[in-house]
């Protein structure tokens with residue numbers, strides 16, 4: 001049987017399937033269900049800086065990033081107040097999760113100011129988080145801001161948190177950079193131990209009756225995994241740090257594809273919300289079955305074996321794939 005044991009940012013995991021940040025990781029009951037179902041690790045929902053104390057956001061009076069940089073106050077989660085609460089409740093959840101679970105507990109932070117990010121990252125480290133995931137969620141709506149300026153802000157954020165904490169640090173980013181590969185390298189240089197690819201930007205809809213914007217949250221579909229696969233495949237050879245796949249992993253086939261493209265771990269939310277926490281066990285069993293059937297001794301052996309570096313025709317991950325798909329549509 002294939003050995004599924006995996007290391008993620010130095011954390012020893014029994015296998016590579018992790019429950020990503022969601023309401024399921026936001027209560028002790030469902031965290032326990034996820035562990036019982038076989039999750040290798042859990043990422044707690046993000047602690048949103050805006051939900052903590054407003055006064056603390058202006059910690060040193062140098063609010064370099066402004067409110068718009070970080071989780072959108074509108075449009076990401078309609079019922080933020082009911083979902084995550086303040087820092088105290090978050091710390092309570094973290095402490096309880098650390099007490100009750102044996103698997104690694106990764107705390108997630110969604111800040112807006114460099115001071116705030118470092119401040120809360122230190123608090124999460126002090127309360128026992130095994131690692132921190134920074135959820136950098138920025139919609140670049142300021143048309144005066146150049147891509148380079150936006151990127152610099154990301155990098156300064158990561159550097160400031162890196163300076164503040166010693167535990168492993170993952171950075172969850174979206175795919176919308178002109179050169180995602182170059183940005184990934186610079187995030188690595190800024191001190192990230194892993195990149196979580198990709199943050200999913202929730203798209204608001206329009207209500208035609210009320211003529212309003214409706215911040216409707218739509219769960220992912222397996223088709224969304226393809227963007228992640230491409231960048232895993234391209235990046236795995238160029239980065240020394242770990243890669244986590246998030247978005248579109250609904251079953252063991254999706255998990256296997258992400259690993260083959262170079263993911264160190266695969267993360268799941270939508271499928272667990274759709275099918276329940278026990279689904280994670282089904283995915284782990286399916287993954288183990290698939291790898292065993294094909295004779296892989298370990299997950300390490302399979303990892304990256306269908307990446308940009310290893311496939312016969314790497315251009316299939318690039319433009320040639322596009323041309324081929326258009327030309328051959330329907331045939």
Ligand SMILES: Cc1cc2nc3c(=O)[nH]c(=O)nc-3n(C[C@H](O)[C@H](O)[C@H](O)COP(=O)(O)O)c2cc1C
Pocket residue numbers: 020021022023044045046047108135172198199200217219220221246247248249267268269270271
């Ligand atoms: C209801 C809900 C709540 C979420 N909360 C968070 C969060 O607090 N922090 C975060 O980084 N991501 C959050 N996410 C994003 C997920 O962790 C995950 O990255 C995203 O859903 C894509 O993965 P999936 O295709 O498996 O759903 C949330 C997603 C959903 C659907």
